Amino acid sequence: MASQTDEDSDxxxxxxxxxxxxxxxxxxxxxxxxxxxxxxxxxxxxxxVDRISGSxxxxxxxxxxxxxxxxxxxxxxxxxxxxxxxxxxxxESQLATLRLIASKTTIPVPQVYAFDTTTNxxxxxxxxxxxxxxxxxxxxxxxxTSLPTSLEDRQLRILSTLARSLAQLARFSFIKxxxxxxxxxxNLTVGPCYxxxxxxxxxxxxxxxxxxxxxxxxxxxTTTIPSxxxxxxxxxxxxxxxxxxx
Amino acid sequence: xxxxxxxxxSPPSPTFVLSVPDFDSQNIMxxxxxxxxxxxxxxxxxxxxxVRKLCSVSRMDHARLGPAHVWLAQVKSRKLTRxx
Numbered sequence: 001m002a003s004q005t006d007e008d009s010d011x012x013x014x015x016x017x018x019x020x021x022x023x024x025x026x027x028x029x030x031x032x033x034x035x036x037x038x039x040x041x042x043x044x045x046x047x048x049v050d051r052i053s054g055s056x057x058x059x060x061x062x063x064x065x066x067x068x069x070x071x072x073x074x075x076x077x078x079x080x081x082x083x084x085x086x087x088x089x090x091x092e093s094q095l096a097t098l099r100l101i102a103s104k105t106t107i108p109v110p111q112v113y114a115f116d117t118t119t120n121x122x123x124x125x126x127x128x129x130x131x132x133x134x135x136x137x138x139x140x141x142x143x144x145t146s147l148p149t150s151l152e153d154r155q156l157r158i159l160s161t162l163a164r165s166l167a168q169l170a171r172f173s174f175i176k177x178x179x180x181x182x183x184x185x186x187n188l189t190v191g192p193c194y195x196x197x198x199x200x201x202x203x204x205x206x207x208x209x210x211x212x213x214x215x216x217x218x219x220x221x222t223t224t225i226p227s228x229x230x231x232x233x234x235x236x237x238x239x240x241x242x243x244x245x246x
Numbered sequence: 247x248x249x250x251x252x253x254x255x256s257p258p259s260p261t262f263v264l265s266v267p268d269f270d271s272q273n274i275m276x277x278x279x280x281x282x283x284x285x286x287x288x289x290x291x292x293x294x295x296x297v298r299k300l301c302s303v304s305r306m307d308h309a310r311l312g313p314a315h316v317w318l319a320q321v322k323s324r325k326l327t328r329x330x
Contacts, residue, residue, distance in 0.1 A: 056289060075289075090290065097264070097291040108275075108284040133284030135275035142271060147278050157280030165282055166266065172293075173261040179292040180264075193292045216254040216262075216295040 010053050012203040013076050017058055020074075020123050022048040028122040029062040029070045032114045032129050037068070056196050056205065061132060069132035071110065076196070076205045078125040087207035088117035090194035091126060093179040100180060100188060105168040108133065177219045178212030193223070254295070262293040 010018060026046045034040045049069070050061040060072040077087035101109050110130035117126050138158055145151060174190050181191035190212050197208040213219040266273070268287045275284040 054287075094288050094291055098288055101264075108282060109288065110284065110286060133275050133286060135277050135283035137272050138274040138276055139271035141276055141278070141280065149279050154276075154278075154280035158274075158276050158282070161276075161280070161282040162274065165285075169264050172264050174263070174293045175261060177262050177292065177294055179290075190293065194290050196290070217251050219294070220251050220254060 009203070013055075013205060014053065014058055014074075015079050017074050017076075017079055017125055018053075020125065024123045025060050025062055025072060026064075028127070029064055029072065029129070031122060032070065033064055033068065036113045039065075039068075070113065071130045071132050072123075073128045073130065074123070074125050077207050078119075078127070082204065082206050083119065083126070084207060086192075086194060086209040088126065089181075089192075089209065090179075090207050091115060091117050091128065093181055093191065093194065095128070096180040096182040096188060099182070100172070101169075104171060105165075107165045107168055176212040176214060177216070193219075195223075262295055264291065264293045267291045 025048055030046065045066075046062070046064050048060060049063045050059075052059040052061075056076045058074045058076075060074070062070045062072060064070060075087065075091065077083065077090075095112055095115060098109055098112055101107050102111065110133055112128060112130050114129040115127065119125055121127070141147065142155060142158070143151070147154065176190040178190040178193050181189050183189060192209045193211045193213075195208045195210070197206050198204070199206070210222060211219065213222065266285055266288075267290045270287075273285060273287040274282070275286060277283055
């Protein structure tokens with residue numbers, strides 16, 4: 001709604017997740033540091049550096065030591081009735097995807113240090129803890145004339161390094177449309193697709209699950225929206241916009 | 247919509263590819279020179295027909311970065327791939 005402030009909309013989306021105390025986040029980050037990096041020395045300067053609310057995630061940046069920053073991402077589906085099996089499966093699928101990309105390509109993606117799809121942890125919410133990647137967003141650097149490098153050279157370099165990286169995704173091909181799932185033996189299979197579904201009435205967000213699909217036609221027929229019945233899903237809306245551009 | 251579905255490619259043994267789910271300038275990190283340092287949002291990652299990603303490139307940040315066809319043409323004219 002146009003009259004709604006960002007704060008109202010954040011409260012609707014993230015509810016109690018917005019009020020997770022800094023101390024709990026730092027505690028979780030320190031537990032992860034002990035498990036992953038085997039560093040247990042207690043640094044008094046550990047703190048929450050930033051809390052960024054995206055459309056579907058709360059992203060926390062925790063400074064633990066002078067040179068260690070961890071990112072804790074909490075999905076909007078991480079509270080109340082939204083904590084469903086599809087919401088948990090969507091997290092696990094994302095991790096399987098990141099693991100595949102990290103192990104088989106040189107595409108720079110965050111390294112996952114720890115995750116939990118349940119609320120049984122120091123912050124009482126599902127999360128993914130990952131490495132903090134250096135750099136600035138392309139949104140900031142694309143037109144930034146205050147940087148020492150020439151704008152045109154920088155833009156071309158962004159496109160060429162991005163293209164070289166993304167071309168590596170061609171190494172993987174699949175016979176079905178869906179998301180990746182890792183079996184107990186570590187084998188990857190293609191399972192359902194996930195999407196965020198926004199409830200128009202109360203603004204709540206839940207994870208939806210469909211597929212997998214054998215063909216592009218089956219996917220589009222199921223997931224895109226006849227104009228008479230608009231379904232509010234992220235991929236759905238984007239999909240419709242894309243289709244109009246063909 | 248029916249017309250679009252009818253014209254989707256359906257090769258005898260279709261293969262689908264993995265792609266960046268939210269291909270957006272806010273999710274791509276670079277250094278001051280423009281070297282890629284990270285792609286950060288992999289929520290809802292899934293594979294799909296390769297053609298979809300062409301469509302998403304064409305819509306990527308039209309408003310923020312300028313028309314995609316302009317910078318794609320720039321890349322082409324500078325023959326970046328030759329140096330790759």
